[in-house]
Amino acid sequence: MALPHSPEAVLIDLAGVLHNGDQAIPGAVEALRALRASGLPLRFLTNTTRSPRRRILTGLQGMGFAIEADEIQTAVVAARTLVAERRLHPHYLVHPDIIDEIGASHAEPDAVVLGDAGPQFNFDNLNRVFRLLMRGLPFIVMARNRYFMEPDGLSLDMGTFVAGLEYSTGRQAEVVGKPALPFFQAALRELGAAAARTVLVGDDLTDDIGGAQAAGMAGLLVRTGKYRPQDEAHDRIHPDAVCDDFPAAVAAILAA
Template identity: 30%
Template structure:
């Protein structure tokens, strides 16, 4: 368990007999769970044969979640503090839901306050989990947004997971557009161009211009333009997003000539050993070593796979030099994004799903930080981390509600009254 939730998942699955058809994961602190709900989950599985069966209340999935044995390998492949959440996201369209009327059946205890509310429920018998505290809680959470005038928004794990949209993205962007709130998408992913991101967002019903998308490639190209002579020659590992950004700034790109001003490394799914060999030789010959981002892993439909940070780590080992990193959590990408947004750091909130990049970078650079729990960071990992964001939201649906509350406060009328 010290290595994260994934090890507990594997331990449980490995203890099952080979003939077991499915397994339900039950939280030890889900105090309102009933045998009747467990029976309903099993009956739904037997009736449908669905790969995942989960309870649902108010449009949100809860626990326990039942998984068909065909998904056991995917569950065992999870690492760190990831449980079944990522597998559910990958198969969201195939989830069989069991409606639950009583929210207390899905209630689990994560804090002393939760325990106190559970005791009150047992005594009073009619207090819903968020009961009379819901409005106060929303007002308290929205206080984190009082100084915010604009947003920087991560993409992967915030608006979508691979090809699946995540809750609230379209509604949140519509609210920002309608209210005239400045925003920019800010992603460490260097593979796509802004136009390609525009097209991907459009598939999820989000209509924005390419100028709203800032990638680590754009920030890298801008940094190199400021620090290298015009037309400098660069050895580049990367894909369309990085190649286009550098060419638009007038750089000469090569993978043959090792007499270059800099080696620039972005994510490249076509990477070969020869690319690594040549990049190593160029850096050891005196070229600067620049990385678009440090993300060691990347979420895919198959699970968590190597990211650009893994490529950078290989080159750092081979060159015995540390790369100069542009992307989150480092300052260059935030400085570039703030210039594009036209706001000072203290008036901007960074919204992302990673503590080690989105939240850390925001705090280093003086921005407000908002962590969403629909991506790579679980609620358990967020609670246990010494790195605490200014605001934690389940997803963009919750953040949209809080921003609507804050806008109403500024107009002098509480939201929803």
């Protein structure tokens, strides 16, 4: 496995790749500038669903990254688009900070949509969702990441609650963000890039690397964020390249 020769587009995960919390990964601001100077088209794909896109952008810009709003593709916005396309009236179990972006729950829901509700994942809220799912409502989730890196260590991500609800209901959730194929395809379509000539840079072995490879792209794993050494010995998912951090990843891509 190796990176494609002369890649024609790069997809970049945000948290854990460009920054940890509110700290830029050392050298990442400059590396992104170098990548842009190469002319390669870029998209930033995030499964973070505790913040609206506007605040994610402000955070990145505050750390010095030159990124524009329409370059960032979030699972929240993708969920909002999907709900509109299907004309659904969901019950939302999401973080309070994204209610303005996604919309309020309907009193007579015809679907369930989950985001990373964080502290809102409590027994009563989960039991309410459970009962709606047992009535057969569609089960749509923004992501199913296992965990993410916080300043004080790894923490549970929404995948815990998605997997738990799937177990108890016997239902299978439909994922909107990574590693769902349509989420990657939307980025490729916007960039006019072929999957086989595109590299995704991420710190999540399953949802970034596994997802990118399933979509026909190369997956470059960085050893920052939620990365753990065990990720390099996974029985099924083998990154096309592994680099210490985002600056090293950019160097590898520009050398390919």
